[in-house]
Amino acid sequence: MSTERNYDEQLTVKFTYPMPYRWSVGEHGSVFFNEIKKNRRFVGVRCPSCGMVYVPPRRVCGPCFRELDEIVPLTDEGTIVAFSTVNYPFLDPATGVQRPIPYTYGYIRLDGADNIFSHIINETDVSKIQVGMKVKAVFREPEQMQGNIQDIKHFDIIG
Amino acid sequence: MNDVAIAGVAQTGHESRKDNMIYADMVFDVVTSALEDAGLTLDDIDSVVTVSNDFLDGRTISGMAVGDASGGQDKNISTVEGDGTFGAFYGLMRVLSGYGASIVVAHSKGSECDIRYVTNGMFDPIYQRLLGIEAISASAMQAGEYMQRYGVSEEQLAAVSVKNHGNARNNPYAHLPMDISIDDVMKSRPIADPLKKLDCGPVSDGAAAIIIASPEIAAKATSTPVWVKGVAHCAEDYMIGDRDLAVPVALKDAARRAYDMAGIKNPAEELDLVELYDAFSYMEPLWLEGLGLAEAGKGMSLLEKGVTTMEGSLPVNPSGGVLSSHPVLVAGLVRIIESVLQLRGQAGERQVKNATSALAHGINGPCGQSHCVWILNKDK
Ligand SMILES: [Zn+2]
Numbered sequence: 001m002s003t004e005r006n007y008d009e010q011l012t013v014k015f016t017y018p019m020p021y022r023w024s025v026g027e028h029g030s031v032f033f034n035e036i037k038k039n040r041r042f043v044g045v046r047c048p049s050c051g052m053v054y055v056p057p058r059r060v061c062g063p064c065f066r067e068l069d070e071i072v073p074l075t076d077e078g079t080i081v082a083f084s085t086v087n088y089p090f091l092d093p094a095t096g097v098q099r100p101i102p103y104t105y106g107y108i109r110l111d112g113a114d115n116i117f118s119h120i121i122n123e124t125d126v127s128k129i130q131v132g133m134k135v136k137a138v139f140r141e142p143e144q145m146q147g148n149i150q151d152i153k154h155f156d157i158i159g
Numbered sequence: 160m161n162d163v164a165i166a167g168v169a170q171t172g173h174e175s176r177k178d179n180m181i182y183a184d185m186v187f188d189v190v191t192s193a194l195e196d197a198g199l200t201l202d203d204i205d206s207v208v209t210v211s212n213d214f215l216d217g218r219t220i221s222g223m224a225v226g227d228a229s230g231g232q233d234k235n236i237s238t239v240e241g242d243g244t245f246g247a248f249y250g251l252m253r254v255l256s257g258y259g260a261s262i263v264v265a266h267s268k269g270s271e272c273d274i275r276y277v278t279n280g281m282f283d284p285i286y287q288r289l290l291g292i293e294a295i296s297a298s299a300m301q302a303g304e305y306m307q308r309y310g311v312s313e314e315q316l317a318a319v320s321v322k323n324h325g326n327a328r329n330n331p332y333a334h335l336p337m338d339i340s341i342d343d344v345m346k347s348r349p350i351a352d353p354l355k356k357l358d359c360g361p362v363s364d365g366a367a368a369i370i371i372a373s374p375e376i377a378a379k380a381t382s383t384p385v386w387v388k389g390v391a392h393c394a395e396d397y398m399i400g401d402r403d404l405a406v407p408v409a410l411k412d413a414a415r416r417a418y419d420m421a422g423i424k425n426p427a428e429e430l431d432l433v434e435l436y437d438a439f440s441y442m443e444p445l446w447l448e449g450l451g452l453a454e455a456g457k458g459m460s461l462l463e464k465g466v467t468t469m470e471g472s473l474p475v476n477p478s479g480g481v482l483s484s485h486p487v488l489v490a491g492l493v494r495i496i497e498s499v500l501q502l503r504g505q506a507g508e509r510q511v512k513n514a515t516s517a518l519a520h521g522i523n524g525p526c527g528q529s530h531c532v533w534i535l536n537k538d539k
Contacts, residue, residue, distance in 0.1 A: 013285050020273050021217040026181035060187050062227030065201050067187070 018096070025147070028057040031071060033147040040139050042074040044113045055113040076137040077158070078110035078117065085126050094150060108135055108155060120154040134159045160420055162539055163254050164377035164384035167197025167370035168496040173334040173363040173484035176270040182216060183228035185266050185366035190230050193262065193368040198381025204370070206258040207231040209238045210246035210265035210488050214277045229264050242436070243367060243492025244521025244531035248392060250371045260372040265489040269362035274487070281525050283398065294438075294525060295359065299351035301404040301526045302441040306353060308405040309456030311444070313353050317344035318462055319440040320357045320482055326469060327479025329508035332493075334363045334484040344440075358440040365486030367493050374539075385499045388516075388536045389421030394529035402526070410449030410520075410530040417518075418451075421534035426518070427452050430473060430534075432501055432511045434494035435520040437480045442527070443467075446520060447475065449530070469511070477501065477509040491521025495533055502537045 025033065028045060032055075035043045045057030049064035053072050061068055083106040092099040106121040122138065123129050135155035145151040169192035171177075171185055186209070194200060209229050211221040218224060222238025229236065235258070239246035243265040250261030278294035305311060321341055327333035339357060347356040370380075377384040393413040396402050414426075423429045433450070437443040444458025452473070453461055461467045467475035476482075478497040481490045498517035500506040506514075519533040 013289070015284060015289075019214070019217065019276050019280075021271055023217065023271050024178055024181050024268070026184055027179050029181070030179075058227075059184050060228045062232040065227075065230055065232065 026059070028059055028068075030147075032056040033151060035073075036139060036151050037142065037145045037147065041076050042110050042117075042137070044072045044074055044110070046070040046072050052114045053112060054115050055110050055117050072112065074110050074112045076139075078108040078113075078135055078155070080106055080121065080129065080131055080133045080135055081109050081116055082107040082131065083121055083129055085124055085129075104129065106135070106155065119152055122154040122156050129157065133157050160387070160389070161255060162374045163251055163387045164372050164374065165369055165387065165495065165499050165535070166260070166372040166377045166380040166382055166384055167193040167199060168368070168499045169193040169196055170332055170367040170493055170496055171365050172332050173365035173486050175334065175361065175363065177268065177364040180364075182211070182266045182268065183225050185364075186225040186264050186368075187228040189366045189368035190228065190262055190264050193370050194230075196382055197370045197372075199260070199370065199376070199379065201230045203376050203379060204230060204260050204262050205234060206250065206253045206261040207234050207236040208246050208250040208253070208261055208263045209236065210241070210243050210263065210492065211238060211267070212240050212277075212488060214280050215267050215269070215272055215487060217272060225264070225266065230262055241523045242488055242521040242531065243490070244495065244519065244533060245392060245491070245523060247369060247371065247492060247495055247533070248390060248531055250369075251387060251390060254371050254373050258373075260370055260376040262368060262370055263492065264366065264368040265492045266366040267487045267489050268364040269485075269487055270364050274362050278525075295354065296351050297399060297525045298439050299354045302353055302439060305405045305441055305445055311441075311456070311459055314341055314345065315459045315463075316358060316440045316444070317341040318459075319437065319443045320344045322462060322468060323437060323443070323476050323480040323482040324357070326477055326509060327483035330478045330483070331507070332484065333479045334361050336479065336483065354439060360438045360482045360485035363484050363486040365484065365489045365493075367489045367496055369492060369495060369499070383503045385502045386536050386539050387533065389417040389419070389423070389534035390532065391416035391420065392529060392531035394524070397524070397528065399526055404526055405445070406455065407445060407449035407527055407530065410446060410527065410532070411451065413530045413532045414450045417532040417534050421536075423534060426450065427473060430516050430518050431514040432477060432498070433473065433475045433518045433520070434478060434497045435476060435480065435518075436491055436494065436522045437476060437482050438485060438522075440482060443475060443480070446527070450518065450520070450532070469509075474511050477506065477511055491531065494519040494521060495535070498533070498535050502535060
């Protein structure tokens, strides 16, 4: 008995189901999102050794290996440090469906912070965006807020 | 092997959900505590090994996310994706190759993922994974094969659960200290035949850290050093169908090499305690056979003769073992930590009298695909 070895078809097994997670936000992160909800502004945390203000707040300053506890109120404004207008299709990890393109991803230095925060900039015409421009956060309405990064809708360019 | 010491140890309490902690918070706690325990500072450390799993954490290159909290800034940091005993092996090798001291830190939060999905992800995606096999069902088949081969009964195995949950009552870090009977185990909810709920360890959130040091750094430490006398690991086939699940050959090999390195001829007499990775009740007798402490199929006789109880000549899992606390990956590192505490005489209510030599054991992969064996001693 012989077996056909030269089947034409090379097979593929597909696996398309997402893995579910429920990540703790932690005490510092919870302050960050609660502050957005309550006061519509950002907060950072200051290192007692080097003075760096980190946003979002976290528990440890890596270079100093110090515990951080001093929460620093910031505003809702910052400055563009870098940006990219994205033109390729990509499944939105938050919704599982494709996000409308183009959209602009930005690195933003929030006023009073020393590190860089990242979010969406509400402008897709590259000729209208420049590094150094001031931006202001647009938040969701309080009743729509869920205590996550999407409570910030995007940043508007204000000058 | 050149002299290497374990100079600092720390673990979190193990529990079902650490709601207020992100991974980095737990890592920072245990690294800070391990340094404090050793009386060392980050300046004494030149190597950091983190232990994590991307599927568990739900992020790619999960080790990088705890770099700051592990003290890894400006240091040679690397990650082991596997049990903490294997991470410790890497930390040890770095010290043997000339580093002064390694922090080894493991974290996991079973509460944040669907652990069935995650352990299902261990298996071959083409032939096994879509059938739904995961750690519990695979282990249930191993339990069944072991019991069938040697005529071991469910009631016999239930005694392991009674002992280890009972020992956990003396361990302030344990997730499930319990005063239970064989009848309680037998009547507990069926999970996957022959395993009932109380035959299975819980899924815990937890973290642990140790500091592995050269004799020079160990001499600076204020803690009592515990010395690594022998260590080995060995793996067998990936596909569980290619293995004899009732005979842990990888463990036999790892144990033999670790004993040789430590100069141990008769482990049953020379060891004072064993901390092994008993994720399920049947694993304790099976691994004791692999460790050469019992003949094939006779692992249960040690408990039945009282040898492995707290009062016996070779207590096994005085801490309550993995049956009572199972932070995945972290659990193996906890076996080393518990052994160190015993050899220092700092194990509190769970202290084994006059402990000078201990064996710590960890596993990786389904049904103990690979095993890591550590022989630790009070004396250099
Ligand atoms: Zn700092």
